[in-house]
């Protein structure tokens with residue numbers, strides 16, 4: 029799907045054709061220039077002057093799949109009663125860009141004609157009022173349209189809006205149910221489909237085994253060549269790697285056939301399989317598929333959504349799990365890893381393929397997996413939980429470091445980070461908010477993008493930052509619990 033955004037510029041007929049012609053040509057120029065700086069094209073659509081024009085463009089925006097959202101701006105004044113019908117019916121993400129064509133007030137040139145043409149300062153206030161009065165979720169970005177930081181913020185909002193489009197089309201393929209007795213990986217799939225659009229359905233492990241048996245040696249040879257190019261083979265057990273290739277090919281075929289871009293499985297249900305998919309799941313994640321272990325379909329879909337939002341970014345997003353802490357004073361860190369399945373897009377260096385014994389689950393033979401250290405840098409961890417009747421998205425700012433210990437006997441990929449505001453306060457806040465042990469860790473999707481995404485999806489958002497205190501958070505959670513019950 030090629031995504032684009034539509035530029036809808038507000039005005040009114042009062043000004044006469046000459047002014048409207050200027051507005052149109054400037055809006056076209058701005059859309060053209062902005063498209064060069066933004067991650068997705070901004071297409072100028074209309075200078076809206078009437079209720080009918082606005083209704084028509086909104087109808088089209090709702091209907092066209094390629095339209096991932098609209099950006100509105102009022103070059104002149106644009107009376108807001110004529111926006112009511114359109115905005116009430118708008119089903120796509122909306123950004124109100126409060127900007128103006130000119131950067132400076134021209135000292136000599138400014139007169140009443142200039143004032144009538146360049147009225148964004150009051151046009152955008154009228155426009156903002158109706159958005160607020162309608163309680164319509166939208167992003168407001170103010171600033172000069174040629175400013176790089178402003179353009180970056182619009183670009184980030186676009187990525188969040190693409191996350192909305194991807195969410196609405198999300199299909200998750202499940203093999204096996206949730207790990208027995210685990211609570212946080214559960215959730216109301218019907219409510220989630222209503223709210224986020226996700227289609228979460230199950231396929232028999234036997235279907236996967238059947239597909240694996242149909243994979244040819246030639247197909248495996250081709251994927252082995254890909255592995256050899258991308259990773260360092262650090263095991264003599266090539267049969268184990270070939271088995272993972274067989275699993276990956278079968279998983280990919282099944283998902284592509286059904287239009288799924290995420291999957292989950294569980295080590296408690298591997299009938300007919302020799303190895304828990306490790307390398308297979310990791311290499312699929314590297315291609316943009318979402319994954320959640322132990323039946324965690326929520327984290328699986330979120331992984332795919334963050335990967336889509338970060339597309340073109342310089343970092344990465346991947347399925348993660350909080351494993352263990354280093355609690356030495358001054359060196360407090362979380363060690364994140366998983367049994368096998370950590371996405372190599374998080375890797376600082378070329379990952380190694382290793383095979384090791386795995387004692388947990390129905391695993392019969394030593395599974396091949398990628399082992400590496402995660403990158404250093406600022407990032408976030410994200411958890412979506414079901415609060416019973418509603419979803420809560422929790423985002424915590426983190427700072428990843430090069431792991432401070434080599435941990436030579438740890439047979440899995442590892443990422444080490446400090447949660448904000450500090451490790452133990454951060455843990456207190458995370459636990460108070462109900463955040464899961466499974467997360468999506470991202471270096472290139474920001475907390476602001478996740479806030480935008482949550483607003484567009486109309487779900488609760490909790491952000492734990494360097495300034496969060498357990499006391500303030502406790503109050504925030506109490507208030508939000510009440511608000512979301514009233515909603």
Ligand SMILES: [Mn+2]
Pocket residue numbers: 321322349366466
């Ligand atoms: Mn897990």
